[in-house]
Amino acid sequence: MKTGLVFRKVKAGILGATGTVGQRFIQLLDGHLHFELTELCASEKSSGKLYEEALSGRWKISSHIPEIAKKLTVKACKPDLDCKILFSGLDSSVAGEIETDFANKGYVVISNSKNHRWDKHVPLLSAEVNPDHLELVKHQESYKKSGGFIVTNSNCTIMGVTIVLKALTDKFGVELVHLVSMQAISGAGYPGVPSMDILGNVVPHIGGEEEKAETEPLKILGTYKGDEIINAPIKISAHCNRVPVIDGHMCCISVKLKKKASVEEITEVLQEFRGEPQLLKLPMAPDKAIIVRTEADRPQPRVDLMEGKGMTTVVGRIRPCSLLDVKMVVLSHNTLRGAAGAALLNAELMYRKGYLSQ
Amino acid sequence: MKTGLVFRKVKAGILGATGTVGQRFIQLLDGHLHFELTELCASEKSSGKLYEEALSGRWKISSHIPEIAKKLTVKACKPDLDCKILFSGLDSSVAGEIETDFANKGYVVISNSKNHRWDKHVPLLSAEVNPDHLELVKHQESYKKSGGFIVTNSNCTIMGVTIVLKALTDKFGVELVHLVSMQAISGAGYPGVPSMDILGNVVPHIGGEEEKAETEPLKILGTYKGDEIINAPIKISAHCNRVPVIDGHMCCISVKLKKKASVEEITEVLQEFRGEPQLLKLPMAPDKAIIVRTEADRPQPRVDLMEGKGMTTVVGRIRPCSLLDVKMVVLSHNTLRGAAGAALLNAELMYRKGYLSQ
């Protein structure tokens, strides 16, 4: 019975709570319907301090630190916490081992780092795209022993693009994708990109980003079979750029489809796309996973970023491509849809599917 | 004998002298070896005023108006001027007819506007790429009657890219090009892009730009045969974006070659490319038409823009493309190499080839 579930909230913690992704998790968990924030973890040097003190002025995503976080004392990232699920915004330099430790001890870990994305039994979960991949966790060693497991989020750049590709794949099939990203500075965390490097400038390189953009969609769009994911047979070529925009990654994509389709058909398919989060009406799910703008000059990061509270992917300029078949512009919020929001949506999906019962 | 030429400068005028391209022309003609600025023309309402007064504070490209321009009185754009050559920065809404009038009266017109670019006997001249196209002017009606003719510059976005494609075409052949531009605000002139539209934002559309980017390189790289240009057999797909950068258009391009080549071979070919301006040592010609940077994060508009006094195209990130063959980043200065500087280089070429003898 739904009402019952609402009142028994699942206790949640955050790994890397002082970083920018961690801060977003706090913001999104504040007053959440299914989760109760009980633990904040960070590096040893923050351990034992009250959260506000540990931050020492580095709350960067809004005007005020939510009250829910102020009263918590930061702990080290050790698996002896009072919670069931952990949202991890840890840096890849430390995330790998810590997340494994937690899973082994029976915790559910949702990771934003790259470390476990290619582990055979770890889903690269995108709630609208591959909710069935969630079952893969049952093959994780830790799941069998302790009930703990790891689920990963993809790289922020291709999160919105992959939803678009999912909608296109279902109806027309996708063979090739050419992608050029123009990515916001918040994608690099804090302090992140020095202002001397990006003010009035474009940096045509983001370390490791193109590799992720060319490979992660293949697993996300892949097929769950036996105990593994068979990658989707799509080829992607990516150029990734940093631009002086605060939030919002925008991609110019060109796509070759298996079955030809008109601009009108593609527009309709994207507009009508609904994933499982929409069907289940999950709390973080936007009404529409994709919105198509028909104005000549949209989407734009500063204007369209907050569609669906930052969880909707906004597409525009759908038109024929003279090399492949169709080209368009895809915008999504890199720290909401592309990181913390997507992680929370994944957690809501697990909650509904019974993966978080204690 | 060279010394003689130096002393007999060709008198030059500017059409659209108060606009941003016009201002660049003034700056570049100040102290030029072959040209002497004698006439400034603009709209009727500026006519009769001293240049500084006509500008009323809109000198936008440097700290001070050059002295050379201050003493000139602005005239209307009528073909009764004391000069041989006219550099035109006129807007396309008026350029077509005015430029034709001047050519008919025996003037040489170098246009930055789109109006005459596709006229059968008007070359879309790029001094490094197609100096032989210059001969096409001899087929113009005006040339036969009065000696006057029109030469055009291409759109600023693809000026640098076309030089790169020229170098690649000569050695390997080019079949397909995918291009995503990130273009500076100065490309829209003044007042141009409202700050409310572009500060901290990206606008994924520039009116008419993609069409030009997809077609003009075909004529520039085309073959001069009989009395016309046969377009090059290349297919181009373009996405054009405006970014919050002052000067410098940057393009992410992916190219399919006829003959496969390694990154090293491509790098070498680009670095060693020399066009006729380099061979003739024209005053505006940079030593190197193309420079290749090998750092992971270059070129960048703010850092690399002024290579070769803004006339060198800077290329970086040459690497394989999984869809086509090779991808790279191409930067060039949109108001120097992409507009006024290229026009002047074309004029210098004409001067050397004897097209401006009076």
Place this chain on the structure above:
Amino acid sequence: MKTGLVFRKVKAGILGATGTVGQRFIQLLDGHLHFELTELCASEKSSGKLYEEALSGRWKISSHIPEIAKKLTVKACKPDLDCKILFSGLDSSVAGEIETDFANKGYVVISNSKNHRWDKHVPLLSAEVNPDHLELVKHQESYKKSGGFIVTNSNCTIMGVTIVLKALTDKFGVELVHLVSMQAISGAGYPGVPSMDILGNVVPHIGGEEEKAETEPLKILGTYKGDEIINAPIKISAHCNRVPVIDGHMCCISVKLKKKASVEEITEVLQEFRGEPQLLKLPMAPDKAIIVRTEADRPQPRVDLMEGKGMTTVVGRIRPCSLLDVKMVVLSHNTLRGAAGAALLNAELMYRKGYLSQ
């Protein structure tokens, strides 16, 4: 009885509905407790068109045009409208006469333009500062004849500063104010400031702004006596600058007080300041008119702008000034607290005080 008032909403129109202030009015009137948007007026050339059509893509303040405005047909600014109150975002070049016409015909006009600010019987109303000035309207000729009258908003730059000065005046007295503003581009409307002028730059001049900043606070803080306002005996010196910030005017002020006070006393007085909007709990009124931040580097426009939904003035860095007595930084939202929001708050005050009964 309050409940009764809620159900009889006052019909409201907007003069200059296609401009940026007009757009803000639409946004704020959407679903308002006391007002019902019934009329949108703009220039002759927009007249007769549906609002969205009249805008032709220039909706600039959010992602979507509110539904409330989409169904309305734009009318000319003529006093034959079906509404009681008019929110005017008209440009000063036309506002003077039009606003007078409306008042003469019995309409209540709330003007954001400078034209009538210094009319003897027109209050320069700031709901937190001088609610008693409202009575001045009863001396307007139009009021006596038709019940119509004009109320004005001050210049956006000093709106927040004046609230701070009010709090200080009440407790300590204010003699001298030195003010340097750093103002957002949205203050200039749309298209407003060309990006070529402001990207990576500061422009140390805004036409007419310093004069307003030095004089308008004197009337706002003045004393209502007989049928006029006696200006407050304060001297102000202002430097106004434009900076590359989207929204939010920030001022560095130094103040000489009549009665000396410590930083702690000043902080307390500002934090505890409540105006009539707070006491009456008007819909647009923030809980706190002023918030004081104690961090070393606050307030900042991008971070603190939306305090109290953009209606709270945020103050920081309160510290002694070696020339005058105290210095501080004052931030307020220029198009909410500084324009449309303040106008609506004034209207709510009039509503409660019975000035809008029909």
Place this chain on the structure above:
Amino acid sequence: MKTGLVFRKVKAGILGATGTVGQRFIQLLDGHLHFELTELCASEKSSGKLYEEALSGRWKISSHIPEIAKKLTVKACKPDLDCKILFSGLDSSVAGEIETDFANKGYVVISNSKNHRWDKHVPLLSAEVNPDHLELVKHQESYKKSGGFIVTNSNCTIMGVTIVLKALTDKFGVELVHLVSMQAISGAGYPGVPSMDILGNVVPHIGGEEEKAETEPLKILGTYKGDEIINAPIKISAHCNRVPVIDGHMCCISVKLKKKASVEEITEVLQEFRGEPQLLKLPMAPDKAIIVRTEADRPQPRVDLMEGKGMTTVVGRIRPCSLLDVKMVVLSHNTLRGAAGAALLNAELMYRKGYLSQ
């Protein structure tokens, strides 16, 4: 005899050669008339590496590292170098002791750090303002023993302002100064200000800056008497802000003069001001120490920054101040006039005055 001096260049080294001030020194010493760059020093971890390698991609001030620096091997900051003079761009956390060590060993040290600015016998030298203060070095212990001494540069913010105050002091006397700065990000070095903090934002605080701005001008403008400097009897109040501008600190100042003067008189005095660098025609000295712009909206950092190769202070908007006497806007280049360029100008002054003879 001048010709002789030209040929015997003084060997120069740089302390903190990998930082942004150090990079500027390299740029300015490249091809210098009086100095020959022989030594580059940095932290232990750079020691022993070729300069380009030590930088590892952090050359931030132009497109290419000058050849002059590429062939040098970086050394530790130890006083066993082959040079006479050291330009120090060391951070204040280490500058104090290192600079003292060098002076004790007979080197001449020009420091950009705050550590020794208030040492009794160390001049806070500004070549246009107080060239006579140079003699103070003869009272330094190190000078007496080894001939080595320390000279300091002031904080970058007030460098240009102090030249203006000097011109005003000489003619009218200055009593009070109110100063609000809007400072460029390059003032914080590299990586310096995180882009997340400053893009589209203003930060109303720069650690320690206001204290320096309020005190250093007093010593610079002070009187050399006996063996010390008597501070000038001026009171200054400063607010310092960081704005999203690459280079160029701009200050709004209001000044109270001892002797009243008209805007015209002040303008004339500033325009005609010449310091000793101008009289001696030192290589780095701009023709005019101060330029006054009379346009309503100048100076602007992006437009006027490079006047006099970045060594001229540009003043504008000179007008009466209703609180003090006169107000104006002052712009100077923070890393040229405000740091490396000023240091080099000081060195040129010492060279001419015979302080660097070996």
